[in-house]
Amino acid sequence: MNRIAIALWNPIVSKEYRSRMRTWRSPLAMTVYILLLGGVGWAIFSSTASTARNSFNGAQAANYGQILFLWLVLFQMVLLAFITPALTAGAVSSERERQTIDLLFVTKLPAFSILWGKLLASMSFVILLLLLSVPIFSLVFLFGGIELDQVLTAFLVTAVAALTLGIIGLACSTAFKRTLPATVAAYGAAFILLAGSLLFGLLFPTNIDPNATRAPAPPAVTYLSPILPLVVIGTNGPVNGYGVRNGIYPMAQGGGMACSAGPNGAQSCYMTTVPIGKGAFGQPFNPPQPSGTTIPSGLFSGWQYWQATVTMQLIISLVALILSAVLLPPIRHLPWRRRGQVTT
Amino acid sequence: MITVEGLTKIYGSRTALDHVSFEVPKGEIFGFVGPNGAGKTTTLRILAALLEPTSGRALVDGADVIEHPGLVHERLGYMPDFFGVYDQLTAGEYLDFYASCYRVPKARRKKIADDLLELVGLTDRRDQAVDTLSRGLKQRLCLARALVHDPAVLLLDEPASGLDPRARVEMREILKELQTMGKTIVISSHILPELTELCTMIGIIDQGRMRATGPVQDVIRQLTTGRRLRITVLGQKEEAAAVLKPLAAVHEVMMVNGAVEAQYDGDDAVAAGILQALTAAGIKVSGFSEVEGGLEDAFMKATSEDI
Numbered sequence A: 001m002n003r004i005a006i007a008l009w010n011p012i013v014s015k016e017y018r019s020r021m022r023t024w025r026s027p028l029a030m031t032v033y034i035l036l037l038g039g040v041g042w043a044i045f046s047s048t049a050s051t052a053r054n055s056f057n058g059a060q061a062a063n064y065g066q067i068l069f070l071w072l073v074l075f076q077m078v079l080l081a082f083i084t085p086a087l088t089a090g091a092v093s094s095e096r097e098r099q100t101i102d103l104l105f106v107t108k109l110p111a112f113s114i115l116w117g118k119l120l121a122s123m124s125f126v127i128l129l130l131l132l133s134v135p136i137f138s139l140v141f142l143f144g145g146i147e148l149d150q151v152l153t154a155f156l157v158t159a160v161a162a163l164t165l166g167i168i169g170l171a172c173s174t175a176f177k178r179t180l181p182a183t184v185a186a187y188g189a190a191f192i193l194l195a196g197s198l199l200f201g202l203l204f205p206t207n208i209d210p211n212a213t214r215a216p217a218p219p220a221v222t223y224l225s226p227i228l229p230l231v232v233i234g235t236n237g238p239v240n241g242y243g244v245r246n247g248i249y250p251m252a253q254g255g256g257m258a259c260s261a262g263p264n265g266a267q268s269c270y271m272t273t274v275p276i277g278k279g280a281f282g283q284p285f286n287p288p289q290p291s292g293t294t295i296p297s298g299l300f301s302g303w304q305y306w307q308a309t310v311t312m313q314l315i316i317s318l319v320a321l322i323l324s325a326v327l328l329p330p331i332r333h334l335p336w337r338r339r340g341q342v343t344t
Numbered sequence B: 001m002i003t004v005e006g007l008t009k010i011y012g013s014r015t016a017l018d019h020v021s022f023e024v025p026k027g028e029i030f031g032f033v034g035p036n037g038a039g040k041t042t043t044l045r046i047l048a049a050l051l052e053p054t055s056g057r058a059l060v061d062g063a064d065v066i067e068h069p070g071l072v073h074e075r076l077g078y079m080p081d082f083f084g085v086y087d088q089l090t091a092g093e094y095l096d097f098y099a100s101c102y103r104v105p106k107a108r109r110k111k112i113a114d115d116l117l118e119l120v121g122l123t124d125r126r127d128q129a130v131d132t133l134s135r136g137l138k139q140r141l142c143l144a145r146a147l148v149h150d151p152a153v154l155l156l157d158e159p160a161s162g163l164d165p166r167a168r169v170e171m172r173e174i175l176k177e178l179q180t181m182g183k184t185i186v187i188s189s190h191i192l193p194e195l196t197e198l199c200t201m202i203g204i205i206d207q208g209r210m211r212a213t214g215p216v217q218d219v220i221r222q223l224t225t226g227r228r229l230r231i232t233v234l235g236q237k238e239e240a241a242a243v244l245k246p247l248a249a250v251h252e253v254m255m256v257n258g259a260v261e262a263q264y265d266g267d268d269a270v271a272a273g274i275l276q277a278l279t280a281a282g283i284k285v286s287g288f289s290e291v292e293g294g295l296e297d298a299f300m301k302a303t304s305e306d307i
Helices: A002-008 A011-021 A025-051 A058-088 A093-097 A101-105 A111-132 A148-175 A179-203 A220-224 A227-235 A305-327 B040-047 B069-075 B091-101 B106-119 B135-146 B165-180 B192-198 B216-223 B237-244 B268-280 B295-304
Strands: A247-250 A256-261 A267-271 B002-011 B014-024 B029-033 B055-060 B076-079 B153-157 B184-188 B201-206 B209-215 B227-233 B250-256 B259-264 B285-291
Touching (some): A011 A025, A058 A148, A093 A148, A093 A179, A111 A148, A111 A305, A148 A179, A179 A220, A179 A227, B014 B201, B029 B192, B040 B055, B091 B106, B091 B135, B135 B165, B216 B295, B237 B259, B268 B285
Parallel strands (some): B014 B209, B029 B184, B076 B153, B153 B184
Antiparallel strands (some): A247 A256, A256 A267, B002 B014, B002 B055, B201 B209
16 A cells, blocks of 8 residues: 555655746646636626626526536637646656656656656646636536536546546657657647547548437547537537438448438438338438437447546556556566576 | 676667676776777666666676666666756755655655765755756766665766866765765766776776776786886986897887886886996986876777777
């Protein structure tokens, strides 16, 4: 237990806290973060307040609350996607550039402890930013329409996404010798995680199976992005009109089907040739529509979107952390390498 | 205390170390000398378990640097040739941080930091930010850092480089103090006269090969062939040279700073014979002494030809 405690709470953490909080950058980053998030909150609050001046009822208030919450969580996620890689992408490479890394390697700290210390210090700052945003999020409760569990889940998704981005940044910092390429790679990975996976859903959507008994769901890759679960949590509704193929495309037995998204995002399809299974030629055919906040079909069928996202991101984080721990030591004792080979 | 056997390091097509072997017994100060790029830093980095050799073996206090790097790190303090310091930390905090990295109990850290700051003469800089210290003071602080866990072995890579003469003298005094504390020290340096005075053993490396190793005087004797006499005469230098040159034991005669220097083979009896020959020829000899071979001579000899 003591060894675990030592591994988790090591000198790097306290040194990083001390160094980080003694500079002007940290208070500035916190101030800018709060101002930006508060500014967005205030802008949305003001616009809804002016719209609602003439007619305002409980249902509208709840709707405004949802809109405010959705914008805030999405904006917070984007802000953290910019901040987190910057916190970790230089964690190891800057030690190399400053020529302090060898001095750490010759101590009794194992490589994993060095990484863990760097990660814990960076993530603590992210948690601090998240805590600082709580008063701004409390604005949402003025309007209603958002439950506490939605806020907590959204914060969990955001924190795990930030952790993933942080660990990816740390892995880049370990893999690249210089901070600049490590930072570029970390931001590239952040873009792929947040936007690239969503783009995948647009480019390679799930084909609608007319024989399916369950509603189609976007490809599993899209759950990598925290944006999707945050939208689901914010709207408290199903994913409609995203990641599922619209238009005309052939079916296995020679038939075809045309689908399009309705005004509410629901899929509306009809058979174009020979009827296969349900529906008839030229007759409208409506596949099962998604409902609720669970994933209707596919690999994560029945899971909440946020559960799938958090699971996938934690797996990525674990892999990236192990990779970093293998790459970091100056002499790598890889399991497949024969010991004692250096002896003449 | 330190054993290096057949250490070889190859980077691509370049051989940085070519079967380097040497031993440093406990309590010795081993001077590691060689021109730039000779392989000194590579050897020290391998000894510090920071670099994997292509072949060969290195042991620090019995611990193999590849098999047991953790044990090696416990037993040695390493000071690299180039190193950085952290911003926003004072000298006291800097030592406290590294002491905690070596798992020194918290209760002992303050005293250790105070003692080490006193040893390296930085007590009055305890609360000064390390990044504002001069290079000489940073070198001293880095030496203190290498000692926070009281290692038996110290690896110091060019500890005096970039220091002014006064700081070099101070660094030398600190190393002497460490020697009296029983530390085994390996020190690489270009400043040969200082090494002659400080080191008990020496290793001369050039182009990745160990040219000579052993106690300082043995190495000097091994590399400087023959003995040299400095003879001062009263205005008869040419005549003295004419007497010396035909002697069988003398193989070189030179005029150096107003004196005659003769390189010869043989013992003290031969030297006495040379003096007798000079006086017999009527040369008025006012000074007759043997010139000690220096480390610089040995170094130049070792690094200028294949042995």
